[in-house]
Amino acid sequence: MxxxxxxxxxxxxxETVDSAEQAASRIATEAGFDDDEVMRIAMAVREAAVNAVxxxxxxxxxxxxxxxxxxxxxxxxxxxxxxxxxxxxxKIPDPLAPENLLKxxxxxxxxxxxxxxxxxxxxxxxxxxxxxxxxxHGPSEGVKEASQ
Amino acid sequence: xxMKTSTRQVDGVTIVDCSGRITLGEGSVILKDxxxxxxxxxxxxILLNLGDVNYIDSSGIGELVxxxxxxxxxxxxxxxLNLTKKVHDLLQITKLYTVFDVKDDEANAVKSFS
Numbered sequence: 001m002x003x004x005x006x007x008x009x010x011x012x013x014x015e016t017v018d019s020a021e022q023a024a025s026r027i028a029t030e031a032g033f034d035d036d037e038v039m040r041i042a043m044a045v046r047e048a049a050v051n052a053v054x055x056x057x058x059x060x061x062x063x064x065x066x067x068x069x070x071x072x073x074x075x076x077x078x079x080x081x082x083x084x085x086x087x088x089x090x091k092i093p094d095p096l097a098p099e100n101l102l103k104x105x106x107x108x109x110x111x112x113x114x115x116x117x118x119x120x121x122x123x124x125x126x127x128x129x130x131x132x133x134x135x136x137h138g139p140s141e142g143v144k145e146a147s148q
Numbered sequence: 149x150x151m152k153t154s155t156r157q158v159d160g161v162t163i164v165d166c167s168g169r170i171t172l173g174e175g176s177v178i179l180k181d182x183x184x185x186x187x188x189x190x191x192x193x194i195l196l197n198l199g200d201v202n203y204i205d206s207s208g209i210g211e212l213v214x215x216x217x218x219x220x221x222x223x224x225x226x227x228x229l230n231l232t233k234k235v236h237d238l239l240q241i242t243k244l245y246t247v248f249d250v251k252d253d254e255a256n257a258v259k260s261f262s
Contacts, residue, residue: 050172
């Protein structure tokens with residue numbers, strides 16, 4: 001995997017959600033992930049972007065969403081940051097709990113955690129940053145090459 | 149590709165053929181409007197054919213749940229037909245696969261409505 005970084009500053013709109021998903025799909029494909037992994041990565045980014053636009057920035061035109069993709073050390077690292085009040089991950093109800101199964105929302109973070117290898121949520125008073133990491137398991141992974 | 153729907157009647161069951169993406173925004177709104185319109189016309193036996201739905205996000209999942217509970221609360225039934233692998237997997241990991249009545253054969257699905 002070639003080391004590189006690309007970043008975007010996006011408006012708090014629904015178009016940003018689609019743009020973030022499309023960028024993730026393209027970059028994950030270029031990084032060598034298979035179709036299923038690309039879909040999972042793109043969906044995780046989409047869900048993180050939804051959180052940033054809706055729950056973080058609340059569609060505020062004065063607030064931006066930062067999106068960055070970094071390929072480094074055999075990992076694809078994606079960072080999505082909003083300028084909202086900050087999300088407390090400990091306060092998110094478990095969507096798999098029987099009493100929550102029929103709720104119509106609250107599955108975004110769960111799906112992100114399901115699809116990515118590492119998820120770090122950092123909430124401050126100036127916004128929430130979600131860091132998503134996916135390990136490259138394919139033949140281009142540095143560790144595997146070194147061990148051959 | 150955004151979501152498209154068309155409806156047809158088979159033996160008293162309304163089959164909604166869906167295609168495209170059920171996602172935040174247009175896709176979820178279209179699904180909500182279709183179900184609301186069917187209920188307003190008294191059509192409470194609804195079979196959602198998702199065979200051509202290639203993508204669904206958490207908002208789309210939420211809209212499916214909303215449709216399911218809305219129809220049930222009005223004394224009706226909403227079932228799912230022909231899940232693609234992606235949608236099937238999503239319903240599995242969210243533990244909704246056993247909540248919904250999921251069918252893979254249209255004729256049998258129609259017969260299953262009470």
